[in-house]
Amino acid sequence: MSATRAALPPKEQLDEPGGRPVDRRGGSTLLRHLAVVLAAGLLLVAVSYSVEPFRNFQLATVAAYLCATAGLTVLTGLNGQLSLGHGALMATGAYTVALCQTAFADRGMTGGWLLPLSLGAAIVSTVAVGAVVGVAAARLRGPYLAGVTLAVAVVVPALAVTFDGVFNGEQGLSVPVEPPPLSLGPYFPYERWQLWVTGAATLLALLLLANLIRSRYGRTFRAVRDDEVAARLAGIHVARTQVLAFVVSAATAGLGGALLAVLAQSVSPGAFSLTLSLFLLMAVVIGGLGRLTGALWGAVLLVALPDLTHSVTEMLTLSPAVAQRLEGNLPLAIFGLTLIVVMIAAPGGVQGLLSRLGRALLARRPTRRS
Amino acid sequence: MERGLELHHIGVRFGGLTALDDVSLRVPPNRVVGVIGPNGAGKTTLFNVICGFVAPETGSLTLDGRPLRPRPHRLTRLGIARTLQGTGLFAGLSVLENVMTGASHTARAGFVPALLGLPASDRDERRLRGDALTILDELGIAEHAEAAPTTLPFAVRQRVALARALAARPRLLLLDEPAGGLGADDIAELAELVRQLPRRDSDPCAVLLVEHHMDLVMAVCDELVVLDFGRVIAAGTPDEIRDDPAVTDAYLGATVEEASQ
Numbered sequence: 040m041s042a043t044r045a046a047l048p049p050k051e052q053l054d055e056p057g058g059r060p061v062d063r064r065g066g067s068t069l070l071r072h073l074a075v076v077l078a079a080g081l082l083l084v085a086v087s088y089s090v091e092p093f094r095n096f097q098l099a100t101v102a103a104y105l106c107a108t109a110g111l112t113v114l115t116g117l118n119g120q121l122s123l124g125h126g127a128l129m130a131t132g133a134y135t136v137a138l139c140q141t142a143f144a145d146r147g148m149t150g151g152w153l154l155p156l157s158l159g160a161a162i163v164s165t166v167a168v169g170a171v172v173g174v175a176a177a178r179l180r181g182p183y184l185a186g187v188t189l190a191v192a193v194v195v196p197a198l199a200v201t202f203d204g205v206f207n208g209e210q211g212l213s214v215p216v217e218p219p220p221l222s223l224g225p226y227f228p229y230e231r232w233q234l235w236v237t238g239a240a241t242l243l244a245l246l247l248l249a250n251l252i253r254s255r256y257g258r259t260f261r262a263v264r265d266d267e268v269a270a271r272l273a274g275i276h277v278a279r280t281q282v283l284a285f286v287v288s289a290a291t292a293g294l295g296g297a298l299l300a301v302l303a304q305s306v307s308p309g310a311f312s313l314t315l316s317l318f319l320l321m322a323v324v325i326g327g328l329g330r331l332t333g334a335l336w337g338a339v340l341l342v343a344l345p346d347l348t349h350s351v352t353e354m355l356t357l358s359p360a361v362a363q364r365l366e367g368n369l370p371l372a373i374f375g376l377t378l379i380v381v382m383i384a385a386p387g388g389v390q391g392l393l394s395r396l397g398r399a400l401l402a403r404r405p406t407r408r409s
Numbered sequence: 410m411e412r413g414l415e416l417h418h419i420g421v422r423f424g425g426l427t428a429l430d431d432v433s434l435r436v437p438p439n440r441v442v443g444v445i446g447p448n449g450a451g452k453t454t455l456f457n458v459i460c461g462f463v464a465p466e467t468g469s470l471t472l473d474g475r476p477l478r479p480r481p482h483r484l485t486r487l488g489i490a491r492t493l494q495g496t497g498l499f500a501g502l503s504v505l506e507n508v509m510t511g512a513s514h515t516a517r518a519g520f521v522p523a524l525l526g527l528p529a530s531d532r533d534e535r536r537l538r539g540d541a542l543t544i545l546d547e548l549g550i551a552e553h554a555e556a557a558p559t560t561l562p563f564a565v566r567q568r569v570a571l572a573r574a575l576a577a578r579p580r581l582l583l584l585d586e587p588a589g590g591l592g593a594d595d596i597a598e599l600a601e602l603v604r605q606l607p608r609r610d611s612d613p614c615a616v617l618l619v620e621h622h623m624d625l626v627m628a629v630c631d632e633l634v635v636l637d638f639g640r641v642i643a644a645g646t647p648d649e650i651r652d653d654p655a656v657t658d659a660y661l662g663a664t665v666e667e668a669s670q
Contacts, residue, residue, distance in 0.1 A: 067531055069525060072526060247525070251524050253534075254524075254530045255513065255516050255523065255537070256523050258502065261499065261506075265500050266498070270510075271481035273510045273511050274486065275510070
């Protein structure tokens with residue numbers, strides 16, 4: 040990244056959250072971000088009425104993944120910690136929500152506040168796991184850090200199989216979710232309701248993340264990423280900052296996993312394999328590391344790619360066995376290829392490319408006028 | 410209350426190598442003290458002891474008479490800031506953000522206000538930003554506030570590093586080879602700047618300077634300490650040091666000749 044920056048023309052501004060032109064407006068961060076989130080929420084509601092149920096479900100899945108990718112991009116992009124274990128953190132959230140929802144259903148409890156409660160529990164349990172991993176991670180660098188998080192990615196799904204009395208092994212658990220409230224009408228499409236629920240949860244998570252990134256904590260995260268010795272001399276407790284970044288990232292991953300489980304109404308170890316962890320990391324890099332908008336492109340890619348490969352394999356007339364094998368492996372291959380191409384052509388990812396395009400257009404306008 | 414930072418009989422060994430041996434020195438408030446010596450004399454180790462990166466085996470440190478057990482991330486809270494060799498700027502932060510980071514310990518708002526984007530956090534940020542701009546202005550580099558450090562000339566980057574250290578409002582500033590990589594004109598400007606630090610209107614500070622460049626050291630320092638093989642071989646005013654035969658033998662002779670070439 041720094042090599043590309045050095046090649047930029049002088050006076051080039053940093054293209055990163057918080058690195059934007061000096062904010063002299065002096066307004067409230069909360070109000071500014073709230074306005075964006077509300078606009079996005081309204082847009083989402085409008086879209087939910089205008090597209091078919093299947094698209095609603097897909098958008099809801101994007102929202103769930105976005106939770107996880109947004110947290111991962113904060114950890115990896117802004118704090119410089121590589122995590123190959125975010126799939127496992129998502130699993131932690133997913134299993135927590137499954138256990139909570141099942142417990143509520145078994146006791147015959149109903150009410151609109153139960154799901155938020157379960158999601159909250161999912162965040163709390165993932166934060167606990169994330170804190171443990173984060174403390175270990177703060178002592179490790181580079182490949183060793185990758186190794187530990189990789190171990191987490193492998194161990195957590197295996198735990199679900201080992202303790203099959205609680206987690207029901209490979210079969211997994213079902214997640215009982217209540218239907219949309221009756222006040223929305225008797226024929227309210229379930230998929231639209233799913234989009235509303237996941238969209239609201241994700242927008243809330245993004246709001247908090249955006250606030251954090253704009254605060255001194257976001258700056259501290261990046262300072263620790265860039266130079267640990269200088270960060271310490273600037274009065275920053277490096278290890279504490281790294282654990283905090285890991286915990287924040289884990290919380291959003293847990294919420295993302297919980298939302299996925301709520302969408303699928305089930306959870307199994309197979310849904311949170313090592314491949315998912317790798318996909319998440321590739322998605323945030325392709326989308327544009329360190330940017331929430333980049334995390335959005337990554338999440339879109341995560342949902343669109345399996346679909347894309349499905350239609351590709353359908354176009355080719357193949358024997359069922361070959362088609363099935365292709366469909367299983369093609370997303371990974373395409374993802375890998377995309378990653379290589381993006382790294383060569385646009386190291387800033389999709390978002391970097393878009394903002395470069397935007398700047399070029401903005402720069403051209405005044406010269407035309409004169 | 411004329412005490413400042415004091416080192417008492419500091420000794421550091423790395424395996425069989427004696428890096429510092431019975432080193433004592435004092436940096437009184439609002440004075441500029443220089444530490445010079447050939448490569449490997451222990452200058453950087455001395456800084457690392459003061460910053461808490463290296464624990465001394467023997468001896469002790471005091472700050473205004475109180476015992477000091479430095480830890481790097483607590484240093485700015487004690488009123489001590491340090492620049493690094495080769496600037497050590499955060500490449501992914503703008504110049505302004507780099508300087509704001511220097512005052513991290515003055516932030517009041519906690520994690521929850523930051524997460525919720527509450528006014529307390531915004532107030533903190535506005536104050537840090539204002540203070541940082543004031544310092545950038547004082548050092549004459551306010552125009553670069555929004556630039557990425559990697560796009561700036563080395564001399565400007567060096568000033569940003571200085572601004573970041575000053576943002577902590579230190580009483581004592583440790584400068585680690587600030588003239589390294591600078592041209593003659595830049596060094597003259599730097600000398601003027603360092604001389605002014607103890608006489609600033611707001612937050613004047615003492616300076617402890619580790620430097621190879623003799624012109625700078627002689628021009629700005631009130632007192633000099635000469636290290637050789639980890640020992641203090643001379644201490645005094647620049648004039649006294651210049652005439653000290655032991656110093657000339659160990660270090661100055663060669664450097665003065667080199668510098669005049």
